[in-house]
Amino acid sequence: MTECTNTDFEITFWGVRGTLASPGRQFQRTGGNTICAEVRCGSRIIVFDAGTGIRELGSRIVEQGRIHRLDLMFTHVHYDHIEGVPFFAPFFSPDYEIDVWMGHLDGSGSTSESMRGLMRRPYFPVGPEVFSAKTRYREVERNQTIDLGDGIMVRTAPLNHPGGATGYRVEYEGKSFAFITDTEHVPGKTDRNVVKLLKDVDLFVYDASFTDAELPDFAGYGHSTWEEGMRLRAKANAGAFLSIHHMPFRTDDELDAIEAAIREEHAQSGVAREAMSIRL
Ligand SMILES: [Zn+2]
Ligand SMILES: [Zn+2]
Known part of the structure; x- marks a missing residue:
């Protein structure tokens, strides 16, 4: 098998x-799949979250057949971050080595327990024992620095979400x-x-489920706004910001208007859309 040897650092949504x-014509330009981002660092792929978008990514990875080491x-x-797990093709091939990482969040046990919990009857017919990839279950701590090897460093930070969530930062090739x-x-x-994790970062995506005007009606839901994303960008001296976690009711036209408002403040920032690729 031939591996990529380049030093590209590329993010694809x-x-x-x-x-x-959210299927439907009014959502098509932005895309209706739930959260999944691919980060290619040379000959490695890091996948963040396994929403419905991961199915297509898995097919693409197998089709290309170049990279076999995945995190x-x-x-x-x-649900919106895990529902694609049983449909990720590399799990079903012995050619892949996959490290699965999760934080110890409220109500969850180890990564292996969580994976078994999301693939079990009566919710799903089979458990993760059907995976034929070399799968390792790894644990993520708060404020951890993880050396993934091949010059890839990942840092974590705790987020403010019901039950908890983990924010990540990837460093590669400067x-x-x-x-x-x-x-x-x-x-x-x-x-x-969040500011600490974002300090001087080149590109970041941030939860912009709501707008500042909508937020008071959704206090305690665990989500933020695109305006806060822009404020964080300035405070952390970050590069470009892309809003993500668009609500299922947010139409393409509404997201175009949000993007225009973001770009008025910073031309390189905007809205993350499905199939968008950015090379750092
Ligand atoms: Zn979510
Ligand atoms: Zn959530």
């Missing part, structure tokens, strides 16, 4: 929708990318954990 998948890192195990969803901010207060 396979699902950007939060809460529930699947979960922010948390709410560039950085952060993946931050699901989290809620307290209006007027800065989340220091």
